[in-house]
């Protein structure tokens with residue numbers, strides 16, 4: 337039977353996994369789609385580079401147009417990353433009627449609507465399961481599994497690199513820079529790992545998940561982003577002492593059509609299942625009005641887990657091809673988004689302040705919070721090691737973001753507050 341020919345843009349960590357799965361699972365795949373799947377041509381930057389996989393040298397090309405213009409190629413798998421040139425390739429491939437499978441969250445978060453519109457015009461599929469949470473089929477779950485429900489909250493660990501770093505810092509007291517290097521060597525980190533550690537990668541994934549989950553036109557700039565570069569070993573130790581773990585959480589919430597989306601290091605109660613999601617693993621909580629609480633867990637990055645999602649998308653595209661129903665996805669983001677203001681966004685907070693160790697200081701701090709109607713769950717004061725100062729640790733009840741911002745401004749202006757050392761959202 338005539339094989340379905342696939343063009344592969346990129347043969348790095350994920351591309352290598354795609355070749356391994358397509359070749360290694362050929363019989364199972366062919367039985368599902370009714371014909372063999374063949375990797376026809378592969379785009380790389382440098383054909384002479386040593387590879388972790390043996391591949392027919394004839395298939396390698398350094399010219400993307402060899403693949404995009406090849407009439408024999410039906411589907412293009414894009415795993416080269418990047419935005420500008422990659423978008424140009426994908427739009428041109430769609431124009432030529434080729435279906436796209438991609439792992440590129442940068443591209444889908446920024447240009448998803450344009451790419452999906454172009455796909456629909458040309459009756460093509462664009463599938464991007466691997467763009468969020470590696471091997472967890474979370475996009476398919478939101479699109480298909482929860483098509484019947486109204487999603488109210490999506491919360492999760494959606495970046496493997498930062499979870500790997502935070503886990504090693506928490507469990508082994510490892511140094512941040514050293515663990516980041518390990519995550520890069522293991523193929524988890526982005527080409528520029530700043531986007532992992534500064535929370536941008538997670539923000540892009542939360543843009544994609546909330547667009548689908550809330551069926552609204554969410555944009556990357558709607559996400560409030562903070563990464564993990566400011567998380568200290570001291571914060572992690574404090575968190576542990578108080579019964580929390582520090583995790584980089586993406587949180588998207590909806591109440592009466594008002595939404596808020598954020599990515600930030602968060603103190604998660606150790607009793608909450610997400611606190612024990614460690615290493616490169618990701619977990620996504622989805623709350624629906626009807627279904628209640630659900631949780632999805634699995635490897636969030638790496639060669640084979642990510643390639644699993646890619647090849648599943650490939651199977652879906654080829655099945656559609658056989659049925660003649662490509663490009664028939666319903667429009668997902670039909671709602672105009674309405675964002676919550678800081679006054680409408682509420683959560684618990686952890687504050688760590690370094691203050692003058694003298695009478696009345698604790699009372700002054702709690703007075704500032706009381707004036708802003710921030711109610712307190714617990715307060716702890718202790719000496720600062722190696723300093724005449726004291727440290728005050730406050731955990732609030734639910735408080736709105738505007739009041740917390742105002743409190744921090746007020747603290748910074750008080751002479752008895754020598755430093756606002758840490759501020760964390762608290763969950764669980």
Ligand code: NAP
Nearest residue numbers: 346347348349350380381382415416417439440637638642
């Ligand atoms: P990678 O290891 O850096 O591989 C990139 C591949 O693309 C390389 O083979 C490179 O060629 C090729 N390439 C890059 N720019 C090119 C250009 N301008 N022209 C021709 N070839 C080019 O990246 P990766 O980790 O596999 O990630 C690929 C994509 O998947 C990214 O969008 C990433 O965000 C996404 N993703 C990655 C993971 C993960 O765990 N790594 C998980 C989910 C999603 P050479 O080999 O010749 O250098």
Ligand code: HSE
Nearest residue numbers: 495496497524526637
């Ligand atoms: N750099 C990403 C991560 C790859 O660490 O989660 C998976 O998208």
